[in-house]
Amino acid sequence: xxxxxxxxxxxxxxxxxxxxxxxxxxxxxxxxxxxxxxxxxxxxxxxxxxxxxxxxxxxxxxxxxxxxxxxxxxxxxxxxxxxxxxxxxxxxxxxxxxxxxxxxxxxxxxxxxxxxxxxxxxxxxxxxxxxxxxxxxxxxxxxx
Amino acid sequence: xxxxxxxxxxxxxxxxxxxxxxxxxxxxxxxxxxxxxxxxxxxxxxxxxxxxxxxxxxxxxxxxxxxxxxxxxxxxxxxxxxxxxxxxxxxxxxxxxxxxxxxxxxxxxxxxxxxxxxxxxxxxxxxxxxxxxxxxxxxxxxxx
Amino acid sequence: xxxxxxxxxxxxxxxxxxxxxxxxxxxxxxxxxxxxxxxxxxxxxxxxxxxxxxxxxxxxxxxxxxxxxxxxxxxxxxxxxxxxxxxxxxxxxxxxxxxxxxxxxxxxxxxxxxxxxxxxxxxxxxxxxxxxxxxxxxxxxxxx
Amino acid sequence: xxxxxxxxxxxxxxxxxxxxxxxxxxxxxxxxxxxxxxxxxxxxxxxxxxxxxxxxxxxxxxxxxxxxxxxxxxxxxxxxxxxxxxxxxxxxxxxxxxxxxxxxxxxxxxxxxxxxxxxxxxxxxxxxxxxxxxxxxxxxxxxx
Amino acid sequence: xxxxxxxxxxxxxxxxxxxxxxxxxxxxxxxxxxxxxxxxxxxxxxxxxxxxxxxxxxxxxxxxxxxxxxxxxxxxxxxxxxxxxxxxxxxxxxxxxxxxxxxxxxxxxxxxxxxxxxxxxxxxxxxxxxxxxxxxxxxxxxxx
Amino acid sequence: xxxxxxxxxxxxxxxxxxxxxxxxxxxxxxxxxxxxxxxxxxxxxxxxxxxxxxxxxxxxxxxxxxxxxxxxxxxxxxxxxxxxxxxxxxxxxxxxxxxxxxxxxxxxxxxxxxxxxxxxxxxxxxxxxxxxxxxxxxxxxxxx
Numbered sequence: 001x002x003x004x005x006x007x008x009x010x011x012x013x014x015x016x017x018x019x020x021x022x023x024x025x026x027x028x029x030x031x032x033x034x035x036x037x038x039x040x041x042x043x044x045x046x047x048x049x050x051x052x053x054x055x056x057x058x059x060x061x062x063x064x065x066x067x068x069x070x071x072x073x074x075x076x077x078x079x080x081x082x083x084x085x086x087x088x089x090x091x092x093x094x095x096x097x098x099x100x101x102x103x104x105x106x107x108x109x110x111x112x113x114x115x116x117x118x119x120x121x122x123x124x125x126x127x128x129x130x131x132x133x134x135x136x137x138x139x140x141x142x143x144x
Numbered sequence: 145x146x147x148x149x150x151x152x153x154x155x156x157x158x159x160x161x162x163x164x165x166x167x168x169x170x171x172x173x174x175x176x177x178x179x180x181x182x183x184x185x186x187x188x189x190x191x192x193x194x195x196x197x198x199x200x201x202x203x204x205x206x207x208x209x210x211x212x213x214x215x216x217x218x219x220x221x222x223x224x225x226x227x228x229x230x231x232x233x234x235x236x237x238x239x240x241x242x243x244x245x246x247x248x249x250x251x252x253x254x255x256x257x258x259x260x261x262x263x264x265x266x267x268x269x270x271x272x273x274x275x276x277x278x279x280x281x282x283x284x285x286x287x288x
Numbered sequence: 289x290x291x292x293x294x295x296x297x298x299x300x301x302x303x304x305x306x307x308x309x310x311x312x313x314x315x316x317x318x319x320x321x322x323x324x325x326x327x328x329x330x331x332x333x334x335x336x337x338x339x340x341x342x343x344x345x346x347x348x349x350x351x352x353x354x355x356x357x358x359x360x361x362x363x364x365x366x367x368x369x370x371x372x373x374x375x376x377x378x379x380x381x382x383x384x385x386x387x388x389x390x391x392x393x394x395x396x397x398x399x400x401x402x403x404x405x406x407x408x409x410x411x412x413x414x415x416x417x418x419x420x421x422x423x424x425x426x427x428x429x430x431x432x
Numbered sequence: 433x434x435x436x437x438x439x440x441x442x443x444x445x446x447x448x449x450x451x452x453x454x455x456x457x458x459x460x461x462x463x464x465x466x467x468x469x470x471x472x473x474x475x476x477x478x479x480x481x482x483x484x485x486x487x488x489x490x491x492x493x494x495x496x497x498x499x500x501x502x503x504x505x506x507x508x509x510x511x512x513x514x515x516x517x518x519x520x521x522x523x524x525x526x527x528x529x530x531x532x533x534x535x536x537x538x539x540x541x542x543x544x545x546x547x548x549x550x551x552x553x554x555x556x557x558x559x560x561x562x563x564x565x566x567x568x569x570x571x572x573x574x575x576x
Numbered sequence: 577x578x579x580x581x582x583x584x585x586x587x588x589x590x591x592x593x594x595x596x597x598x599x600x601x602x603x604x605x606x607x608x609x610x611x612x613x614x615x616x617x618x619x620x621x622x623x624x625x626x627x628x629x630x631x632x633x634x635x636x637x638x639x640x641x642x643x644x645x646x647x648x649x650x651x652x653x654x655x656x657x658x659x660x661x662x663x664x665x666x667x668x669x670x671x672x673x674x675x676x677x678x679x680x681x682x683x684x685x686x687x688x689x690x691x692x693x694x695x696x697x698x699x700x701x702x703x704x705x706x707x708x709x710x711x712x713x714x715x716x717x718x719x720x
Numbered sequence: 721x722x723x724x725x726x727x728x729x730x731x732x733x734x735x736x737x738x739x740x741x742x743x744x745x746x747x748x749x750x751x752x753x754x755x756x757x758x759x760x761x762x763x764x765x766x767x768x769x770x771x772x773x774x775x776x777x778x779x780x781x782x783x784x785x786x787x788x789x790x791x792x793x794x795x796x797x798x799x800x801x802x803x804x805x806x807x808x809x810x811x812x813x814x815x816x817x818x819x820x821x822x823x824x825x826x827x828x829x830x831x832x833x834x835x836x837x838x839x840x841x842x843x844x845x846x847x848x849x850x851x852x853x854x855x856x857x858x859x860x861x862x863x864x
Contacts, residue, residue, distance in 0.1 A: 009269075009426060009534070037277065039262070042269045046538020052344045053262065053545065059340050060258040064251045070214055071255050077221040078259040078552075080700030083515055083803055086266040087259065088702050089273040093280035101285050102729070106766020107208045109700050111215050113693040113773065114204040115222040115231065118183070118197065120692035120798075122230040124656030124685050125153075125186045126664050126857075129233040133181060136237035137558075138297060141245050153678070153858060190682020196776045197689065203772050222696075224556030227371055227659055232558050246297070250334020253556050257341065260552035261545040264366075268512030268541050270425075270520050281702075282729060297557075325565060327550070330557045341550065348546040352539045358502055359543050365509040366547040368844030371659055374554040375547065376846050377561040381568035389573050390585070394622020395496045397844050399503050401629065401837040402492040403510040403519065406471070406485065408654075408836035410518040412800030412829050413441075413474045414713075414808050417521040421469065424525035429533050441714060441822070478826020484635050485833065488628045510840075515803055569846075570585060585845075613853060615838070618845045629838065636834040640827045646790055647831050653797040654835040662842040663835065665849040669856035677861050683784045687791050690780040691798040691807065694759070694773065698806040701729075701762045705809040709757060712813035717821050 011044035012036075020044045023054050030058060039086065069098040077112050154185035164188045167198050174202060183230065213242040221256050298329035308332045311342050318346060327374065357386040365400050443476035444468075452476045455486050462490060471518065501530040509544050587620035588612075596620045599630050606634060615662065645674040653688050731764035732756075740764045743774050750778060759806065789818040797832050 013024055013036055023044075024036050043050040061071055072095040079087035095105070121127075157168055157180055167188070168180050187194040205215055216239040223231035239249070265271075301312055301324055311332070312324050331338040349359055360383040367375035383393070409415075445456055445468055455476075456468050475482040493503055504527040511519035527537070553559075589600055589612055599620070600612050619626040637647055648671040655663035671681070697703075733744055733756055743764075744756050763770040781791055792815040799807035815825070841847075 035276065038271050038274050039266055042271050043265065043538075045534040046542065048347055049538055049542040049545070052347050052542070053265065056258050056340045056344055056549075057262065059336055060254040065248055066214075066217075066251055066255070070210075073210075074218060074221045074252070074255050075259045076700065077218045078225050078256055079263055080696050081222050081225040082260070082263045082267075083695075083699040084263040084266055085699075085702060086271045086273050087263050088700065089277045089281050091259075092702075093277040096280060096283055096285050099285045102765040104209050106763075106769055107210055108218070109697055110204040110766065110769040110772070111210070111218050112222055112700055113697045113769070114200050115219045115235075116226070116696035117689040117693035117776075118201065119223055119226045119228040119231050119659075120656050121187065121197065121685055121689045122183055122228055123226075123659040123661075124652065124664065124688055126661060126668075127182050127186050127230045129230050130182050132179065133233045133237040136240060137233050139240055141240050141243045187682075189678040190686065192779055193682055193686040193689070196686070196779050200693075200772045200776055203768055220556065224552050227551075227555040229555075229558060232556065236558075246333040250331075250337055253553055254334065254337040254340070256556055257337070257549040257553045261344075261549035263515075264512050264548035265541055265545045267515040267517075268508065268520065268544055270517060270524075323564065326559050326562050327554055330559050331553065341553065344546050345550065348542040353536050354502075354505075354539055354543070358498075361498075362506060362509045362540070362543050363547045364844065365506045366513050366544055367551055368840050369510050369513040370548070370551045370555075371839075371843040372551040372554055373843075373846060374559045374561050375551050376844065377565045377569050379547075380846075381565040384568060384571055384573050387573045390621040392497050394619075394625055395498055396506070397841055398492040398622065398625040398628070399498070399506050400510055400844055401625070401841045402488050403507045403523075404514070404840035405632075405833040405837035406489065407511055407514045407516040407519050407803075408800050409475065409485065409829055409833045410471055410516055411514075411803040411805075412796065412808065412832055414805060414812075415470050415474050415518045417518050418470050420467065421521045421525040424528060425521050427528060429528050429531045477822040478830065480635060481826055481830040481833070484632045484830070488632055488837075491624055491628050611852065614847050614850050615842055618847050619841065629841065632834050633838065636830040641824055642790075642793075642827055642831070646786075649786075650794060650797045650828070650831050651835045653794045654801050654832055655839055657798050657801040658836070658839045658843075660839040660842055662847045662849050663839050665853045665857050667835075669853040672856060672859055672861050675861045680785055683786055684794065686780040687786070687794050688798055690776050691795045691811075692802070694777065695799055695802045695804040695807050697763065697773065698759055698804055699802075703758050703762050703806045705806050706758050708755065709809045709813040712816060713809050715816060717816050717819045 009045060010038060010041035012041065016044060017047075019047050020050060023047075023050050026058070027054060037090065039090065069095060069100065072098060073100070073108050076108060080109070080112050081116060153189060154182060155188035156180075156185065160188060161191075163191050164194060167191075167194050170202070171198060181234065183234065213239060213244065216242060217244070217252050220252060224253070224256050225260060297333060298326060299332035300324075300329065304332060305335075307335050308338060311335075311338050314346070315342060325378065327378065357383060357388065360386060361388070361396050364396060368397070368400050369404060441477060442470060442473035444473065448476060449479075451479050452482060455479075455482050458490070459486060469522065471522065501527060501532065504530060505532070505540050508540060512541070512544050513548060585621060586614060586617035588617065592620060593623075595623050596626060599623075599626050602634070603630060613666065615666065645671060645676065648674060649676070649684050652684060656685070656688050657692060729765060730758060730761035732761065736764060737767075739767050740770060743767075743770050746778070747774060757810065759810065789815060789820060792818060793820070793828050796828060800829070800832050801836060 011020055013021065016024060024040065027036065027040055028034060040050065043053055072091050075091040076088065076095060079091055155164055157165065160168060168184065171180065171184055172178060184194065187197055216235050219235040220232065220239060223235055299308055301309065304312060312328065315324065315328055316322060328338065331341055360379050363379040364376065364383060367379055443452055445453065448456060456472065459468065459472055460466060472482065475485055504523050507523040508520065508527060511523055587596055589597065592600060600616065603612065603616055604610060616626065619629055648667050651667040652664065652671060655667055731740055733741065736744060744760065747756065747760055748754060760770065763773055781788070792811050795811040796808065796815060799811055
């Protein structure tokens, strides 16, 4: 088998059509980078998915009440729990760029580790939810 | 089978020995509550674990650079990813108490949902980590 | 605490604003139903997420080369692997409506069960991917 | 430590006894290949498991109402959700051999990604299953 | 919709055909019980899967070098990690019957909890496997 | 970028302060090794977490009613279910040192594989827990 027989699984910027380039340009502008990470080059093999996933990430990560670094740290919590290597590299890089040093990463990982343990214990013991907690989870927060 | 034949799987405050009561008292004081959630009453069936898990939660949740509400929201990210019902009731209740309204919860869930999707896609496509991201993930953040 | 103190965590059709109603109407028309499932009523507490998630589901489930029943069965495979109860009720209902009888469900579950086993074994034994399989996974399929 | 001190963790065809060879021969004949993937060579270190796992895979993948390509795509849905790298290489290779091109893989991944997101959201919000969906999930499909 | 319109999703012993009854009889004899748990009654809606899953469980749980109680405790470790409620009820019941008291359950849960935490941390930090550990993992144990 | 710009993500013994060295010394003495695995060197970037995680592992793995080899095998069950590569290398190495040969590993993996399958099936079919099992799971074991 020659390499020429291989399906290209990624779409480089120079090989992209206009539809894909529009997304690539928006990714680079939004993230402030001048290259396209592998993840997006792979999704570009199916343009409707590229557009849809980028739209949802852009929307979820847009400025709001949770600050950008914290959003990357939440992404790290999800990715550590799922064990997704690519995602962990990507979100660790992004969080570092936004200021996460070793100490802050440690504080985050301590929380992630602690709750992965309690999750397994609550499930393992089949602990019934407290009625008080269920009520509190459905109650409006106190006005600030 | 009579109920008397059932092993008590939870340890009520009034039935707890001094070792367990010391932890219970610390839980109530630290959390500012006057009752013991089922989770801790179940762990008390094995006192060394009760002490050890409480110590690690207390340490992970102690004041630091991530604020208490954000720590509860990270706990929600872990618990939603694992699908732990008890944990979700418990951490939603705690986050509400600290001020999470429907809108903030929505912003959090949008992030959690978006990254559970990208995690499955990065894994499903076996996307190779970018060398640039790997370097950035190991680089110190810029001094503030 | 009175019930009035509870935050409504779902948005009923009659309480929805125009933005949410537009999504609700599209959900009902697309799915051919005349009511709004709880999942969407909950997402409506954060309208940008409601719009975004619905757009991606509508796009992913749109007519294509995988038929609608098979898409619901793939959703069942994802949901059984994650252990998501709501999702399993919802996708089982949808698959039944599209014709999945007990026998077809059994054939599906046999596949889902078998591969959850082999996944745990391949991970547990840390089996190295075969070079032949890696090459084949990157090769174009034979033209039909 | 010399390599000779290493336990062989795989059983090559030429080193296999009759019991293992019988399974190997059946694997090669059933799959139409002339070599034994690492996964099976590892399982052969415990012959009763090799026999049992192969029997269940052979049974689950046997011709039925779900076509062979779709069964491999369901295996991909399970493996992407679990994040099993070996399995993803193996099932992607098998699906490609059966005709899955980039476009079809994209349509599959769009479904897998979308439902991993909704799974996290349904869990994260603790959405109660709709009674209508529960009834429909237990109802026979309409006769064709 | 009348209940009569509901598909029976379980196969009671008295409604089972000879093929299913043969498995049911073997389950009851092997487990020393005189009734059929819901899990098996559900699988019986697809007899080839019932036969195949029972065969693999019977084979995996057969007397060997790991004692029966320990096998149930390993099943609890898997089920707590996956968060499978039915499985946790079932394996806790089986382990109790074989002698697991609260104290032993606590010792088990402490191990399960501790390693779910370290799993999340090893993934979250993307810790590279030590060469010494990789060599040791492939080395034969010392003869007893 | 020069390597000097990289944040050291591991703390070597010779670079450790007294607080970290105290834990390192205890790890080496407790485990009977003369080097520090990468996992602990990474955790040492956040000393409070290093202390807390080591304390909980030391406590969970301390001599009790479950023997040390079996505790490592339970750790393997957790790690195979989560798909944690580092953990699998580490616990396989530890179990081998304690006597796990290929045959015993096979018996363990057969159990792990079988129950990951039944977990997916119980979830996938939404099997309701049997009242008899729930009662038995809450009943004291017979006195020995």
